Amino acid sequence: ADPLALALGMPKAELHIHIEGSLEPGLAFALARRNGVALPYADEAALKAAYAFDSLQSFLDLYYACAAVLQTRADFRDLMLAYLERAAADGVIHAEIFFDPQTHTARGIPFATVLDGLDDGLAEGARRWGISGRLIMCFLRHLSEDECLAALAEAEPFIGRIHGFGLDSSERGHPPAKFARLFARCRALGRPVVAHAGEEGPPAYITEALDILGARRIDHGVRAPEDPAVLARLAREGVPLTVCPLSNTRLCVFATMAEHSLPRLIAAGARVTLNSDDPAYFGGYLNDNIRAVQAAFGFDAATWYRLARNSFEASFAGDAEKAGWI
Ligand code: HPA
Ligand code: ZN
16 A cells, blocks of 8 residues: 555554644634734734744744733633644544643633643543543743742642643753753652753753653654764663654754654664644644655655554553554
8 A cells, every 4th residue: 555645544643742833823813803812913824924934943932922812711622622623634543732831821821721721622622533632731941940840839739630741942052951850840740751852952952851851752852863872872762752844844953854864763763753743833733744754755654654653652641542552
């Protein structure tokens, strides 16, 4: 069978998706109208025209600005449902979804409003499409560790609804080591932790994420081949990498898909998964990433099976749940 058709149709898990990054221009303007919030763009076309990024920071500036339209529990529910509908259409049956509460609490939105809305969406998505979803709370690494510790304290009463913790936002100048105490506390709460590392930052940040934060997966990790010892370690230890190809080309981590490190990561034996990161901003959902990868690299069916299998194996679902998928 055609490997692309196989890959598109396979059941998959998505492990690296920021729910705020699934805010499509249409929904952003609908919520802006509903809430009487102004967006700094005249219309959807003007907003889309601003999706021309030259770095992670240039994207983050727009991503945080657009998040201002998210105000009510219903807004967060609608955002989650819109993502799950698109994900389910791409064969995603399990998603571990990042959210950035500090982006919202800093604007006066209560933590409970964010979490209740996202959970409403997850519950409705499970009913409508049979998709299982979990939430991973991310900390914004451009803020201080003390601010992140305060965010964690705010989250602790809701710990039963938070399945893991992550680290995102501006990577350069904000190494994992800055958050050693924070992640020790997350682990003490019994939750798995992950961290963005080796996206724009150097391979040494991958090592810090593993050794200092205790990260169980590395989000991105695509700069690992710049340090062969780091790449060899990832492969030897079977550390999952949540790779987001369209994100990396849109943010100019690689100038073109042909230059992406994905084939080198796979050839080195790294446990790679494919993901969409911020699908509304980077040109597509999971199957759009698969199409772009296949156009550049022409993987065989065995590689596509491996990538899909990796996505389930690398998830934080229980063994019984995984056994039903693999
Ligand atoms: N990297 C860092 N922070 C982010 C990203 C990303 O790709 N997407 C949303 N926040
Ligand atoms: Zn990300």
